[in-house]
């Protein structure tokens with residue numbers, strides 16, 4: 001994983017010798033196959049198409065979020081999380097491919113984010129990919145990269161994710177990315193008019 005050098009430098013400057021990172025701006029990252037970049041307004045249309053209405057159901061039926069109300073909401077989301085400070089709502093990235101340097105920008109395939117937990121040093125992880133990009137190991141690659149960022153740059157201690165019991169693909173991602181299952185949180189998610197169970201997964205810095 002590499003970060004945009006100037007961003008990394010400014011983060012390192014702020015983080016040396018500190019505990020949990022406060023005042024840490026989001027940075028872009030790359031992995032072998034992916035760009036994990038900051039949202040830009042030009043991305044709103046693609047994100048909207050993958051998550052809105054009936055067409056977005058493969059994605060949104062597995063999330064607490066029911067998808068955007070309209071394109072303006074997605075545009076506002078992109079604007080809000082561009083360069084956002086971690087403790088001001090979390091870090092949210094888009095997942096794209098890694099185009100040849102002469103081709104730009106990356107093809108946007110999904111999103112991943114870290115939201116601050118109820119204590120400093122903790123974060124909740126959430127993610128989704130457009131259905132066309134499933135089952136190629138992309139999300140596992142993205143989760144591994146974001147966890148490295150969370151532990152090594154944000155200096156977090158624990159990352160937690162909750163997964164609908166009916167979503168074995170997401171549990172497989174977390175298991176492959178080094179998370180441990182901590183049990184079932186009963187009737188903890190309200191989706192489509194009913195309370196459903198979630199599996200809680202967590203990875204600690206000391207698990208690395």
Ligand SMILES: CC(C)(COP(=O)(O)OP(=O)(O)OC[C@H]1O[C@@H](n2cnc3c(N)ncnc32)[C@H](O)[C@@H]1OP(=O)(O)O)[C@@H](O)C(=O)NCCC(=O)NCCS
Nearest residue numbers: 059062127128129134135136137138139140168169170172
């Ligand atoms: C969950 C999701 C992110 C997975 O992304 P992905 O890039 O397809 O994941 P990966 O390819 O890295 O890994 C998926 C794993 O799940 C496994 N899997 C897929 N469907 C499965 C199923 N029905 N039962 C069990 N395992 C399943 C795959 O075999 C793969 O494991 P493997 O590599 O050991 O074979 C994607 O399906 C998605 O965005 N779903 C909708 C939104 C969502 O569920 N978000 C997470 C909410 S907690």
